[in-house]
Amino acid sequence: MNTKHFFNDPESLVQDALQGLVYANPHLSYDPDNKCVIDSQHDGSKFVTLISGGGAGHEPAFAGYVGPNLLNAAISGFIFASPSVQQIVNTIAHAGGSTGTLLIIMNYTGDVLHFHLAAEKARVAGHHTAVMTVGDDVSVGRKRSGRVGRRGLAGTVLVHKILGGYAKTGASLDEVVKFGEQVCNNLVTVGAALDHVHVPGRETNKQASNGSQVELGMGIHNEPGCRVLEPQPHINDLVNQMLDQLLDPNDSDRAYVRFGDCEPVVLLVNNLGGLSPLEFSAVTKIVSEELRARVAKVARIYAAPFMTSLDSKGFSISLLKANQEMLHFLDVPVTAPGWAIPTYSSESWERPNGPSLKQKGVDTQVHDLSRSTLELAPSTLKRILTSCCDSILSVESLINSYDSVVGDGDCGSTLGRAARAIQSTIQSSPSAFGDGDAVQAIETLARVLEDNMDGTSGALYAIFFNALAASLKNIGTERSGKRQIKEEDWSRGVSEALDALYRATPARVGDRTLVDALEPFIKTFATGKGVHAAVIAATNGKEKTKGMSAAFGRAVYVPESAWSEVPDPGAEGVVRLVQGLLTDGNENGA
Template sequence: MQTKHFFSDPTHLVLTALNSITVTNPSLALDVQNKIVFRRPDAPRKSKKVSIVTGGGSGHEPAFAGFVGHGLCDAAVAGTVFASPSAEQIRRAAMDRVPTDHGVLIIPNNYTGDVLNFGMATEKSRAAGIRTEFFAMADDVGVGRKKSGKVGRRGIGGAALILKLVGALAEAGGNLDEVYGLAQHVNNNLVSIGTSLEHVHIPGRRVPEGLDTIAPGDAEVGMGIHNEPGSHRAKADLVELVKTMLRSLLDPNDSDRAYVKYTPKDEFVLLINNLGGVSIIELAGITDEVNRQLNSDYKINPVRVIQGTFLSSLDGLGFSISLLKLADTGLGAGKSLLELLDAPAEAVGWSAPISTSTWQNRIDTPVQLKDSNLAEENPSNVKLDPAVVKKVLGAGLKQVIAAEPEVTKFDTIVGDGDCGVGLKRGAEAIQELLDSSSPGLTDDIVNTVNRIVTVVENVMDGTSGAIYAIFLNALAHGLRDQDKGSTLQADTEVWAKALKHSVTALGRYTPAKPGDRTLMDALVPFCDTLYAKKDVHAALNAAKEGTEATKNMKASLGRSVYVGGESEWIGKVPDPGAHGLTEFLAGLANAA
């Protein structure tokens, strides 16, 4: 559980977060005392518009204040973290902070405290003569009918879709009965379920003694947005988790959870909601997995896929899946669920920037990709026996793979610890190419180098991967440049010229030079000495001397620049990249 926060006072945090909404959207205002974000009365607004009032406990941002703005809600009332706002706060919002002449829809999530307080405010508003309707959003299937009992489904991430749709209808001129009816209609066609790898921690609060934690490798399936338990715990394997979650959403034979009936002709909107603590790249991977399984297992190809953080649980390390069946609203042209979903909204919490026309022009057939194989399209006359390549290059690869623990040790001290693993990964991939029999290597050494380049570009990432890729591309060019139309054996002199060309080319893209404590301290001496002496062992000695010299250098480039404790390793630890390269070169030289 993450217990470190930038704020220690949750009350102050809530107020600053609410105020930030008015900073990021100048059409909004904040009633600080009542914690109400609302559309400014002097901001542009359509006449005869139903007002939408929502809200709930804080900690679910961007819900609910983030959904206030043109095309969505008119006001949101915030409680403290995970606690409902009071009935008086909500009454102020419904009666004093939004226009009431064409009615008000009060629409929180379905939690006991919210239902009671928003319901009480609804009755106060009605008693004051204001046409007011109340609806509690309830989309969660995580606990099922038996466990939820009379309380009904909880409201979780799918609430964002309900609010977007009723807000769009109100903006389009729908009357209170239509807007209220749409809320019911959407909820009846909506199912959601969440999962999390850990409970969340409220800033400024001590972790309760005896709090049940989720074991490493497990996930709580159906966990609520306030740390409430779900249906069960399962191994945190994404593929299996998604299968379980989709089964809970779509299995027509699950009488406890089959809230939405559908046929193969029905269309769906898919919403993937971040509970707050999932990285963007992981959320994207989750979306891909959910979409893949919907297509393969249920033959559902969502007509809209929306991904982001809409209703969070502080820094909850989880996500929710929502599926909305696009049932006919009965409201006529321009007011279908899809049209209302695509309608523009100006609220910081709604992020669905893909236009209707882009979705309408969607083509699901795979794009035919063109692949250019420059090596095979442009054969060269520079030759080297493939058996020699496998023997010499293989020896270098074997030695750098064996050196991985030592390179990793050095890089853990002076860098980020990934240099040895990166070199080993690249070496193993190149060795796999050498061992491959289909298609086998030919005696065209330019072709061989180009194939190695492809492996390096696909397997080795980071700065060193880019340097090696640039160097090898230039090496292929340096070899090809010596092709004068007749067969040329790639001897030491040919390699020396090509390597010299590569070093010059590399200098166009990196400022690194010998003395900067990088792999260049080994690479440049090796190439320069080979060019001058045509002796691979003399070149190897130059690389070793360059690497040894890095022990006493202060890094001026690369990640080592940012690593502290320099006095502890100066004179003891060589540059990891230079050391790894020298091990590779030693293997080459000794096998040549």
């Protein structure tokens, strides 16, 4: 649970956030006294006014959905607290018009009471007003929810989107209400999260997760989930449990909507606020594929932070059993800032995603390997690679810990990913590293590194090993006939590879990079002193990076005091890699 915030006064935070939204969107106006955001272009005398609202902390809901073809106004309470009756009444008077006003709310006691009371007061004042309560949660079930009914969750956003387009057709208030009820009756949602959230300005929540569980059936107000899954299940298993609650027709407690084989289904995957875009996109992929395996037609897929719970590390899945009219209004373009995903035509949705190049049978890889006259026994190469990979994997966490101090904490993982890829290649395809051709072996190694090492270190390793392959190929052409590769060939090859690396990077010894270990190793080895002496030189070079000023990479941006705490992680990786040569028992090169 993250308990640090830039704003620790929750009341001023809400006001500032709403004002900031309006500053960035010129079609909006803001009334700070009533904490309401209004579409200044809306004409309530021509079209039914749609107003929604609730507590803050669910952004972009609700104010983010104010705009043409969506909501016409939104009212905010403080964090996780309903707006007051007077706020609602004043907003109806300000934004509403003669065609009537529909209040779209979620099924929470405070919202229900306040908005219904405000609707009655507005009617007394002469405003034609109706209330629509959305309850789409399935996790609580009929037995526990009783007469209170289902909670409102992210599916509410689909009600906003559809009715926003429908109201612009000139439909009457009664017609909008009737259509909205149809949408609500075909809508289900379930959420899951790894932890609870901390509300700015409040004491730390004592409901924090133990770190090895998932709460299934999470609401959006920091309340506990309906079930605790411990240990944390694999994402595919979690998604399938969530889909079971949404789709199982035999679950009498939760089968609120019967999804037949013919009706189009709309999928909305909602980021509860704390998942990174990277992780959330992966969640969307899993949910989409698992759903497509269960229903005949997934007509629309929407994925974004639609209705958050501050920075909750979780997501929710909403399903709508739609008809063509609902799909039509989902496709109506909007410019509201909260609907931050593209709007596509129905024709675009009817076209399936194109097959990947791989599915089309297009080979995107270059497979021709260079032939050379230098030979290296496959068994020797396999032994050396395995030893070096084991050496790296044994210190993956250690290198990550170093990199957490002076970088972004992933140097060990990057090296570990490459080591595992090499091991996997050896195991799955023993001949992948060539049939005894030294150059082919190094080229293959370079390609594995390119495919599995990202970032700066990946590029440096790939340049070095590609240059080593090129150098060895040239060395082999200087003599006729095949021969076993010798230590002098390796010495010249790695020296020329270092020269090639220096043509690509300005990093040199003394700059606190992997070069501080790599150059001493190569220069010592090139003098004929053997691998053992070269490893000692690399180790000494690595140790010198402690306290050394950084000239490149993220270490430049960390406090200088951190430089003395740990050696350069990249240099540490080089040392551990070449130490693998000693573990193999190889003292003088392959």
